[in-house]
Amino acid sequence: FAPRLKVMKKPVLVSSTDGVGTKLIIADLLKKYDTIGIDLVAMNVDDVVVLGAEPLFFLDYIATGRLDKDQLVEVIRGIVRGCREANCALIGGETAELPGLYEPGKWDLAGFCVGIVDADKIIDGRHCRVGDKVIGLASSGLHSNGYSLARRVFSEEEIKNKWGKELLKPTKIYTAVILEALKKIKLKAMAHITGGGFYDNIPRVIPDGLQVVIRKGIWPVPPIFKEIQRRGQVAEREMFRTFNMGIGMVAVVSPKETEPALKLFQKLGQKAYLIGELVKGPHEVVIE
Template identity: 50%
Template sequence: MSHKTPMTYKDAGVDIAAGNEFVNQIKPLVKQTSRPEVVADIGGFGGLFALNATKYQRPVLVAATDGVGTKLMLAFMMNQHETVGIDLVAMCVNDIIVQGAEPLFFLDYFATGKLTQAQAVEVIKGITEGCKQAGCALLGGETAEMPGMYKSGEYDLAGFAVGVVDQDQIIDGSTITSGDQIIGIASSGLHSNGYSLARKILLESLKLDLAATPAGLDRPLGEVLLTPTRIYVKSILSLLQNFQLKGIAHITGGGLLENIPRVLPQHCKAVLNANSWDKPAIFDLLRLGGNVPLEEMYRTFNYGIGMVLVVPQEQTDHILQRLSTLGETAWHIGHIADADTACVDIL
């Protein structure tokens, strides 16, 4: 039996005209991230990027993809959507820079049940800000409107980044030896990991109000939790011009205990001094509020360290000085020792 009234895609919940208008709204934002290698504006079937291969002897492309995880739930609860866009870029480009690669371009995927243009524009504003901080171009993306897939007002994000490095400049940790030193660069907070446990402790167990400022914090809890992930790209690119970075670990899911061994040779271990760096107050609130064992803190959260560098002993102080001039807070947090298997000891 046929319907008497003609039906359209818009009747099913997908507004193509609204999607086109959204693309027009974000074009000026995307242009702010452009690099000389970008060939065309967004809106084509694929983004075009002309790699300047003359800058490299043996260019190797490095790719990374990631999301923001359940941190998005905080954005929904607070109706604040710009910072998660920065998080999305950070999680990808920070993974690329640890291999010595310069991020070149970024693509995003935004999926929702019904497109709310104002909300989506806020997300893209954050993505463009993250791309500017990383020095990479927002080359394109996908906006998917899928009625029935998501609750009203909610969405999901995914990001994809590509960088480039000369093959003989790839940082893979293979030259790390006993006696090398470990530098930790401060995180801006939880970054984008551990939010399922954080929500369980803070909102379900302690029943804290996101608008309140618990003892020890200097801002409302919601603002602290939505602090965007720090992007370390430009600082590390600066270090690479003058110093030898033998290994770099982005401290994401798995914390210090799981991520540092990923860059260590099998015969080395990292020995960290737990008292050598400052832990933001939010971590004390989580540890004490949830009675979380220390090992779990080090495995679930970054615990105040967003990026770890393994460097030659004689360059340690100079690197710390450079990081300070670059606006980073960093500490000498440990050293490399001999071991049977790659691991982390925290003393």
């Protein structure tokens, strides 16, 4: 693979590896495998782009007890679609048939992505200041986290019928939108809202001494989250720690960049909301 290095003064490689967790079980119940590959790509490329890096290439690893060629074709089809959405090359992978390790019908999926960014353009939150604003980008649903809890509140019959389509909805890929936005606005920090939700992911990209205040009610929370909370009698704090609650990516911008950023994201077809701000205080997220 030959990356475009001429336009960079000091290129830095950024990498990510991840899977899709127990969302695979939902795919198995529905016997539908053409979107799980999109989830796999999303979980990796969006972990790379939060540093301002452009994903270069992607590899996949599929392990199974017994190879199902039809299923494999569908999974790969989703991976290809995801890579196209992220403008990322799919350069290879490994399919391992491990009958002594996996029972027939059992399998797992992992991905690996490498991206590149110029050193002076790395986005790591160091320039965040009191008064900066937090913009939330709408998610497409559960994405690929919280499925162990979700599966406990829905029966297999409900998953196969009423709720399956919603639970298997592909993870939103933000990479193309973010890279386009970076051409016109300055994003000081970004957090991909995956496992750990708001409380664990956002503080990682914010300097010590700053508190992130998120205000509820500004964005619409998709019904699936409310249904899971109601059925499982899950505390609100735990919901925001486990799920994305309708916000799959957050970005921090200066006050003067806020309105241009919101308008730009909308122009790019991405729903975006001003959901909070940075204040002086303990290094944590407060949702009020």
